[in-house]
Amino acid sequence: MKTPVRVAVTGAAGQIGYALLFRIASGEMLGKDQPVILQMLELPLEKAQAALKGVMMELEDCAFPLLAGMVGTDDARVAFKDADIALLVGARPRGPGMERKDLLLENAKIFTEQGKALNDVASRNVKVLVVGNPANTNAYIAMKSAPSLPAKNFTAMLRLDHNRALSQLAAKAGVQVADIDKLIVWGNHSPTMYPDYRFATAGGASLKDKINDADWNANDFIPKVGKRGAAIIEARGLSSAASAANAAIDHVRDWVLGSNGKWVTMGVPSDGTYGIPEGVIYGVPVTTQNGEYTRITDLAIDDFSRERMDKTLAELEEERAGVAHLL
Numbered sequence: 383m384k385t386p387v388r389v390a391v392t393g394a395a396g397q398i399g400y401a402l403l404f405r406i407a408s409g410e411m412l413g414k415d416q417p418v419i420l421q422m423l424e425l426p427l428e429k430a431q432a433a434l435k436g437v438m439m440e441l442e443d444c445a446f447p448l449l450a451g452m453v454g455t456d457d458a459r460v461a462f463k464d465a466d467i468a469l470l471v472g473a474r475p476r477g478p479g480m481e482r483k484d485l486l487l488e489n490a491k492i493f494t495e496q497g498k499a500l501n502d503v504a505s506r507n508v509k510v511l512v513v514g515n516p517a518n519t520n521a522y523i524a525m526k527s528a529p530s531l532p533a534k535n536f537t538a539m540l541r542l543d544h545n546r547a548l549s550q551l552a553a554k555a556g557v558q559v560a561d562i563d564k565l566i567v568w569g570n571h572s573p574t575m576y577p578d579y580r581f582a583t584a585g586g587a588s589l590k591d592k593i594n595d596a597d598w599n600a601n602d603f604i605p606k607v608g609k610r611g612a613a614i615i616e617a618r619g620l621s622s623a624a625s626a627a628n629a630a631i632d633h634v635r636d637w638v639l640g641s642n643g644k645w646v647t648m649g650v651p652s653d654g655t656y657g658i659p660e661g662v663i664y665g666v667p668v669t670t671q672n673g674e675y676t677r678i679t680d681l682a683i684d685d686f687s688r689e690r691m692d693k694t695l696a697e698l699e700e701e702r703a704g705v706a707h708l709l
């Protein structure tokens with residue numbers, strides 16, 4: 383039997399938490415031979431703690447053979463103690479009359495504190511995935527608040543955008559999602575993101591050549607992927623949850639177990655490549671192996687792409703400037 387992996391999940395009693403925890407406990411994220419200990423964080427509010435208790439009762443009732451232990455708490459230092467993986471899902475949603483800036487500042491407080499707690503008590507190799515919005519900037523704040531941990535281990539979720547783009551592309555080209563490789567979503571998890579299919583292939587053949595439709599790319603594909611989150615909210619009255627949880631599982635599974643040579647998109651601190659300033663958490667193409675990600679470098683960036691990559695970067699820089707005084 384392998385040593386259990388400690389997985390911390392914040393916002394555990396929320397929508398995404400409910401779609402995520404059971405799949406982690408059943409081995410879908412780390413493998414069917416890997417026991418896990420779930421360390422779940424919720425707000426110190428009676429309602430949130432009661433809901434968390436209910437989720438833990440249900441986890442217990444599943445009798446998952448791989449679930450080696452559970453902790454439910456309102457204290458980040460308990461939830462992150464020795465954590466090998468931390469999924470930061472809980473965040474303050476935008477309320478009536480709140481400006482984007484207010485949301486950024488409210489969440490900055492949460493992610494500063496959680497970054498510090500990770501810094502103090504988590505495994506020195508903890509892999510962090512930030513899902514809570516604004517995901518890229520929250521990941522940046524947590525990274526900056528955890529100077530003793532490797533900066534490269536702080537990532538933001540763009541996998542949902544990557545998966546959304548895969549399905550749109552497969553439908554347009556009449557190919558199977560599983561056959562597509564070399565797709566990218568650059569930048570921020572926001573409508574400014576840039577889904578880039580210029581290098582994408584299916585069965586080795588170029589999808590750009592097959593589709594050959596610049597108008598579809600600019601006026602259908604790119605905006606549809608960028609605005610998909612809003613379309614789900616419009617349709618469901620709630621933001622995406624099952625697909626978000628699924629993307630979180632994909633992101634961590636590939637990071638830990640490898641992508642087998644396939645390109646996947648991760649929001650990672652920039653190392654300066656592609657003119658993205660160092661430290662900005664930006665969606666880039668990577669492959670993963672042995673628990674590490676490696677950027678795909680030296681891709682040609684044409685004018686159309688440069689303009690879009692700069693636009694999403696400008697938004698990230700603006701968000702970063704908005705929280706700079708707190709870091």
Ligand SMILES: NC(=O)c1ccc[n+]([C@@H]2O[C@H](COP(=O)([O-])OP(=O)(O)OC[C@H]3O[C@@H](n4cnc5c(N)ncnc54)[C@H](O)[C@@H]3O)[C@@H](O)[C@H]2O)c1
Nearest residue numbers: 393395396397398424425472473513514515517539542626
């Ligand atoms: N990156 C992505 O692709 C993506 C996709 C979907 C949703 N999201 C974001 O994920 C977040 C969670 O979404 P949801 O639908 O689960 O929301 P939700 O409101 O259903 O659940 C969030 C939970 O987090 C808890 N919480 C809030 N602040 C917390 C804190 N400081 N510590 C611990 N727990 C805290 C709340 O009590 C709540 O139970 C939102 O910010 C949402 O916008 C991101």
Ligand SMILES: O=C(O)C[C@H](O)C(=O)O
Nearest residue numbers: 515610611612614621622
């Ligand atoms: O778009 C949102 O606000 C929710 C989430 O980030 C999503 O992409 O589904």
